Every structure is written in structure tokens, then in C-alpha cells.
Amino acid sequence: MEKIIYPSEFFDIKATLECGQLFRFRPHGRGYLVFSKDKCCYAYAEGENTVIECDDAEYFYNYFDLNKDYAEYVSAADAEDTAILSKAAHLGKGVRILNQDKEEALFSFIISQNNHIPRIKGIIERLSDALGEKKIFGETEYFAFPTAARLAEKDKDFYAALGLGYRDEYIVNVSNALTHGYSLEAVAALPTAELKKSLLSLKGVGPKVADCVSLFGFHRFDSFPVDTWIDKVYRENFGGEETDRKKITAYFVNRFGDKSGIFQQYLFYYKRSLENA
DNA sequence: GTCCAGGTTTAGC
């Protein structure tokens, strides 16, 4: 068992998990079990620190983006002189943008469209249980996120039976694309605009999903996903009047540049925590 | 029962 101990001020495990970047985690002991690809860790707060117990510390150090200094993002948010952003940044200063597996991020956010977070979690869990490789972490047995190759073996009816709704065919299409030429590693070499364009060629991937995959799978901070929550923030807190979400994304990326992604997470976390309070 | 969710696709102008 390996252990990472990291100061909690800019690494709050609860905020990081509950800002909607990932869907595979659950409360456990005094913290959470977090699943990524075929790996698992146990994360909890202890005193002034956040502790990660796992079998692969190098993987999770990178996963939680612990090489990066997030204090500067909070300062940068303050410097924007926008009350709502500053408030959101201080509430969410412990949020970190994860370095997720590209395939997992892609399939997860295809499933996320027009769906509630608790239901997304349920679908992804059923998908992993049905098709993922069985693994052991300590006393915990779990299933890895299925590979594209494994997903491509099943048909639309299989996914419909798992409760994917109309997204069933998207999983079939994209898993086949990924096993027949489309390479996520290859498109990783493209600049963000071209990367997004390429992702949009996959059926089931629209602008919002492409932005999420770009941010959470490819760690492109010049991405700003606009969903119903951010749409609300835009209208209610930024006085925005555009209704075309592509234009809303462009507005924020023009304004926040390479800090767009993290600012978006601060705002998303802030807005949702108000509603769920 | 109605509304809504980390939207996208397709059809029709």
C-alpha cells in the first residue's frame, strides 16, 4: 500500500469529487473510494491533509494533478474582479481538475448528456460491473471501466437493457470507431480547437461533451463546457443574453483564456452547492 | 402527473 499526503487547502477531496468531473466514487470509511480506469484509491481528509491510499501512487499523484499549484488560480479568480467568480473560487479552492483516462472520460460524458448525475453514476456502475475486468483493492472487489474493445463487442439492445436510454447507439458507434481507426492518443497531439472538432465527428458527441472530454480527459484548460447549470450562471450572475451555448463557451474562453476550465469548475460547484443546500 | 437532467441528432425551413 502506497500513501500520498498532501495539504488540504488546495486539495479538498469532497469538492474535487462532487464537482461533476467523474462519476465513479462512493463514500467509504472516513472518506471515499475513487475509481479510475482499472485503478482504485481510498481518499480521506486527516487533520490539515488529504490522504490517498492506493497501489499506484504515481498514477494518482498525476490523476489528482498534484504537480500543479492551484493557489494561483484562486488569486487569478480574485483578480478578475467579478464577485461571483471570486466567491465561487474560494468555496471551491480545493477543487482540482483530474487527469482522467481519455476513453473513460469520453464514454462517461456521452452518457451524461440530458441526464441526472445520480443516474449517470448508476449507468456507469452497471456498465463497469457488466463488462469491466474484475479487480481487488484491499478488501474491496470492483470492476474496471470497460475498454472500447470490450464495449464494441456488445450491441444496442445490450446497452438499452442496462438503462442507457437513447444513448445506447452512441456507445455502439463510438466504441466501434475507437477500435477501427479513431485514436484518442493521436488526436491528443492536436491543438484544442482541432481536438474538439475531431471529437465532434463522433456520433453522440456534441459541443458540451467535446468540451468536457477536452477538459477532463485531455486536461485542456482552454475549454469551458456549458450545461444547464453554467447556462444559469451565465444568465443570472453574468447578465448574459446569448442563448446559443457555443457562443456562451466562446464568451468565457475569450474572457478567461487558459484558466477557463478551472474557473468553470468553480462556478459549476458553486451553483450546484447552492441548489442542493 | 409534470418537470428536468453536465445535450445531440435529425428534419425542415
Next chain:
DNA sequence: GCTAAACATGGA
């Protein structure tokens, strides 16, 4: 190019 309806499901 744009707009509007259709799409499955289940929790609130």
C-alpha cells in the same frame, strides 16, 4: 445557415 422536435430513463 438556423430552429424545433424527438429522444429513454428515473428521481424530485
